[in-house]
Amino acid sequence: MAIVLGPNRYGKAETRVVRVTRDGATHRLKDVNVSVSLSGAMEDVHLTGDNAAVLPTDSQKNTVFAFAKRHGIGAIEDFGLLLARHFVESRPAVGHARVEIHEYGWNRIAGGHSFVRDGGEVRTALVHSGGGAETVVSGLTDLVVLNSTGSEFHGFARDEYTTLEPTDDRVLATAVTARWRHRGTDAAWDASYRAARDALLAAFAGTHSLSLQQTLYQMGRRVLAEQDGICEVRLSMPNKHHFLVDLEPFGMKNDNEVYFAADRPYGLIEGTVLDDGAPAAPSAWN
Structure with missing residues (x-):
């Protein structure tokens, strides 16, 4: 019997990010939950424990926060594509990136900076990038x-x-x-x-x-x-x-x-x- 490593991936799940955009006295709020999963030429980490190809999940989390600051968060599909493309293009060992984002809505109460959590549905996006192909699945x-x-x-x-x-x-x-x-x-x-x-x-x-x-x-x-x-x-x-x-x-x-x-x-x-x-x-x- 031959025993081999099958499909595998790893990543940082549920990085919760709240991004406040301040336009003077009027603020805008984006509240999202981001999960990243990477796959590619990473067999050695499973087979021999060699971590050379592994980008730590902590680094993935930090990337989410840094991109929220640098690029802001508009439509979650765009933010997901931005992250997925970054991981595929910046890491030679990464052949495929999966990014799933859930967005939690907030409604303005009064003035420029008071909000109440929207009790309605949660908006979702799932992005795949790699191997020359990309897909976007939106939802709720x-x-x-x-x-x-x-x-x-x-x-x-x-x-x-x-x-x-x-x-x-x-x-x-x-x-x-x-x-x-x-x-x-x-x-x-x-x-x-x-x-x-x-x-x-x-x-x-x-x-x-x-x-x-x-x-x-x-x-x-x-x-x-x-x-x-x-x-x-x-x-x-x-x-x-x-x-x-x-x-x-x-x-x-x-x-x-x-x-x-x-x-x-x-x-x-x-x-x-x-x-x-x-x-x-x-x-x-x-």
């Missing part, structure tokens, strides 16, 4: 949405363990995780993100749903239909179940008004919607 997590009507679920398969009753009027709620792959690396990232987010919300609100699967597809389809620069959308959507409470013991009728919001267990619906003519890039998502 924890986009919590709910339709209080306009959702049905019936006609499903049944077996001896099925107790769920069909319904033609239910609450449909989910926390969307969506990621979308760009065709290139020169998009207007902020505008593209807003447009993709708006498309997801519009499709969720505008689809009379017969299943969460149907809604998922319509959400991904709308992003692709409205943005030529995006070629693939991947969605993960837990079904946040809302069950009608039995109020009959109290002499009251529950006419789709009072629900118990269950947090677990939950159905988990996942799917991909893509331009069938777009080139495949499986590594872009990992």
